[in-house]
Amino acid sequence: MDERLSVLVLDDEPIVGRRLQPALAKIGCDVEIFEAPGPALERLKEKAFHIVVTDIRMDDMDGIEVLERVMERNPETRVIMITGYATVEMAREAEAKGAFDFIAKPFKPQELRDVIAKAADSLGFHGVAHAAVPDVP
Amino acid sequence: MAEPSLTGAPEPGEVSSAEKALLQRPSFGIRARLALGFLAFFLLAAAVTAAAWIMLSRLEVRLKFLEVADRYTLEIQQARRFEKNYFLYGTNLQDVQEHVANARKLLGSSEAEVFKVLSAADLRRMRDHLDRYEALIQSLVEMEKNAPADRAAKQAAVEVEVRAHGSQMVSFAMELSQKERNSVNQTLALFKRLPVAFLIVLLLLVAFIVNFLARQMLGPLSRLMATAQRIATGDFTPITPARKYRDEFSDLAVALNTMMREVAHRQEILVQSHKLRAVGTLTAGVAHELNNPINNIMLTAEMLKEDYTTLSDAERLEMVDDLVGEAGRSQKIVRNLLDFAREGEMETESLDMAELLRRTAGLAANQIKLTGAKILMDIPENLPPVYGDKQSLSQVFLNLLLNALDAVQKGGSVRISAGGGKEDPGYVSVRVSDDGHGIPPHVLPYIFDPFFTTKSKGKGTGLGLSVSLGIVRQHGGDIRVQSSPQEGTTFTVLLPAAMVPGLGERPC
Ligand SMILES: Nc1ncnc2c1ncn2[C@@H]1O[C@H](COP(=O)(O)OP(=O)(O)OP(=O)(O)O)[C@@H](O)[C@H]1O
Ligand SMILES: [Mg+2]
Numbered sequence: 152m153d154e155r156l157s158v159l160v161l162d163d164e165p166i167v168g169r170r171l172q173p174a175l176a177k178i179g180c181d182v183e184i185f186e187a188p189g190p191a192l193e194r195l196k197e198k199a200f201h202i203v204v205t206d207i208r209m210d211d212m213d214g215i216e217v218l219e220r221v222m223e224r225n226p227e228t229r230v231i232m233i234t235g236y237a238t239v240e241m242a243r244e245a246e247a248k249g250a251f252d253f254i255a256k257p258f259k260p261q262e263l264r265d266v267i268a269k270a271a272d273s274l275g276f277h278g279v280a281h282a283a284v285p286d287v288p
Numbered sequence: 289m290a291e292p293s294l295t296g297a298p299e300p301g302e303v304s305s306a307e308k309a310l311l312q313r314p315s316f317g318i319r320a321r322l323a324l325g326f327l328a329f330f331l332l333a334a335a336v337t338a339a340a341w342i343m344l345s346r347l348e349v350r351l352k353f354l355e356v357a358d359r360y361t362l363e364i365q366q367a368r369r370f371e372k373n374y375f376l377y378g379t380n381l382q383d384v385q386e387h388v389a390n391a392r393k394l395l396g397s398s399e400a401e402v403f404k405v406l407s408a409a410d411l412r413r414m415r416d417h418l419d420r421y422e423a424l425i426q427s428l429v430e431m432e433k434n435a436p437a438d439r440a441a442k443q444a445a446v447e448v449e450v451r452a453h454g455s456q457m458v459s460f461a462m463e464l465s466q467k468e469r470n471s472v473n474q475t476l477a478l479f480k481r482l483p484v485a486f487l488i489v490l491l492l493l494v495a496f497i498v499n500f501l502a503r504q505m506l507g508p509l510s511r512l513m514a515t516a517q518r519i520a521t522g523d524f525t526p527i528t529p530a531r532k533y534r535d536e537f538s539d540l541a542v543a544l545n546t547m548m549r550e551v552a553h554r555q556e557i558l559v560q561s562h563k564l565r566a567v568g569t570l571t572a573g574v575a576h577e578l579n580n581p582i583n584n585i586m587l588t589a590e591m592l593k594e595d596y597t598t599l600s601d602a603e604r605l606e607m608v609d610d611l612v613g614e615a616g617r618s619q620k621i622v623r624n625l626l627d628f629a630r631e632g633e634m635e636t637e638s639l640d641m642a643e644l645l646r647r648t649a650g651l652a653a654n655q656i657k658l659t660g661a662k663i664l665m666d667i668p669e670n671l672p673p674v675y676g677d678k679q680s681l682s683q684v685f686l687n688l689l690l691n692a693l694d695a696v697q698k699g700g701s702v703r704i705s706a707g708g709g710k711e712d713p714g715y716v717s718v719r720v721s722d723d724g725h726g727i728p729p730h731v732l733p734y735i736f737d738p739f740f741t742t743k744s745k746g747k748g749t750g751l752g753l754s755v756s757l758g759i760v761r762q763h764g765g766d767i768r769v770q771s772s773p774q775e776g777t778t779f780t781v782l783l784p785a786a787m788v789p790g791l792g793e794r795p796c
Contacts, residue, residue: 257579258583260587
């Protein structure tokens with residue numbers, strides 16, 4: 152398959168974006184990083200991403216709302232929610248609203264890569280992610 | 289503790305010294321005072337009785353004397369009548385002598401007791417008169433017997449003397465009894481006045497004793513009443529002696545001091561346990577808050593490890609800087625909570641309210657995020673400082689903030705504002721207002737009661753406001769509330785402003 156996996160990462164912690172950008176690029180994803188929901192939603196209007204990774208809790212707008220917007224626009228997109236402590240209720244709500252999977256903070260880059268690989272599988276990108284995972288010394 | 293300006297927790301030493309001072313005074317109980325008062329009554333009554341007794345017995349003697357004096361006068365008058373008959377009609381002198389003898393008998397017999405009322409001179413004159421008269425009559429009798437030649441002439445001479453003397457004697461006796469009668473009347477008049485005087489003295493004594501007892505009993509009573517009111521406002525300064533003597537009220541004061549110490553101690557425990565509860569509430573939020581820096585550290589460390597060999601030095605340095613920064617961020621989050629949770633003595637210091645409020649809002653930062661509420665801080669920079677305990681005041685504002693967060697809907701707002709207290713000069717006022725569901729009027733009177741809560745079990749203990757009010761009152765302040773179900777709730781905390789160091793403290 153020629154098409155590369157497009158991933159949008161939304162988290163209001165700048166360091167998260169800075170670290171995930173190279174981590175995901177390594178497995179052959181086109182990564183776009185956003186720190187605020189507003190610009191991210193703008194971008195989502197322009198482009199249908201394969202995968203959206205969003206923090207479930209942010210200052211301006213929470214991840215659930217982002218999830219809703221993405222699902223409205225492109226139900227095919229796989230949305231992975233980054234959850235924190237004490238947001239079990241929200242996680243349940245997100246699941247009902249069509250979230251693909253969850254990953255709890257704090258997580259390792261590899262854990263996210265595994266979830267993304269799973270999502271890619273479900274989209275038909277077979278072997279993409281797994282192949283790109285380097286051996287960790 | 290250098291400045292015991294907080295009245296909440298009396299030092300053990302302070303209490304025991306107050307108790308010692310209360311008990312060390314000489315004892316002069318209410319019983320002794322009452323006994324003393326009634327003893328005064330008794331002594332007055334006894335004095336009046338004794339005076340009456342003495343006066344009455346004097347009167348008795350006088351009256352007896354008057355009786356004797358009257359009889360004496362009568363005898364003399366009889367003697368004189370017979371004497372007159374003798375000179376006019378030549379009757380015998382025997383009757384005269386008889387009456388004179390009777391008079392002498394009266395004078396002699398009752399001399400001892402009755403005639404004490406007379407002066408010695410008067411008595412002597414009376415007796416002299418009688419002697420002289422008797423002697424004259426005797427000479428007349430002699431003359432009768434011997435019948436001398438010049439009898440008529442001699443008789444005439446004696447007659448003149450007898451007559452003069454007799455009339456003198458009678459008038460003296462009558463004068464005397466008249467004098468005595470006057471004096472008896474005087475005594476009676478005095479006697480009539482005695483009960484009036486007694487009544488007046490009694491009235492004065494009663495007035496004095498009533499006044500004394502009032503001062504001795506009502507004084508301490510009203511003082512204890514004031515103390516009770518003071519305790520109700522949360523001021524637990526021990527009672528110190530105000531009078532010289534110890535009495536039953538002193539024991540009550542000691543008991544009250546003990547009670548205050550106990551209550552203060554319990555309140556401290558309550559404050560502490562509620563604080564731990566608040567810490568529990570915050571911990572969940574803090575754990576969540578910690579997730580972010582930990583996540584950042586985890587991702588950064590993992591990527592550093594993964595790409596160590598391919599990264600440039602600058603990139604590696606940037607990542608290490610991130611690690612250090614995020615570790616510092618975690619430390620800050622935890623330190624604020626630990627500072628708050630730390631169990632410590634109450635310590636008074638000059639507090640910058642703006643700083644305190646910012647720190648408190650910081651403590652609840654995650655609770656605020658969870659609620660999705662907006663926090664607006666409106667704190668002027670030139671607020672006067674407040675003397676108080678940082679931890680417990682922080683606890684007060686945290687309780688109010690958590691209550692507000694419980695009340696607002698998602699997207700609601702909580703406003704924290706402070707001012708110099710224009711309505712209450714000398715106070716710093718801090719307002720925590722929310723646009724939440726408000727407090728219904730029928731609930732409003734109870735919200736400061738301990739254990740009153742409208743929240744579900746496990747969510748609220750109902751101690752927050754009660755503990756907060758206790759703390760604020762210890763600082764000499766007050767909490768006011770305004771609420772309506774449409775507009776939300778505003779809590780106003782008033783704390784005495786410290787204009788000059790030391791002036792903000794309350795006199796103990
Ligand atoms: N800002 C507010 N808005 C609406 N109601 C309030 C507010 N603050 C307090 N109340 C009412 O007052 C009651 C008593 O408050 P308090 O802080 O004493 O106890 P609590 O909050 O129920 O329990 P705790 O503080 O121990 O968690 C609350 O249950 C609530 O009904
Ligand atoms: Mg409360």
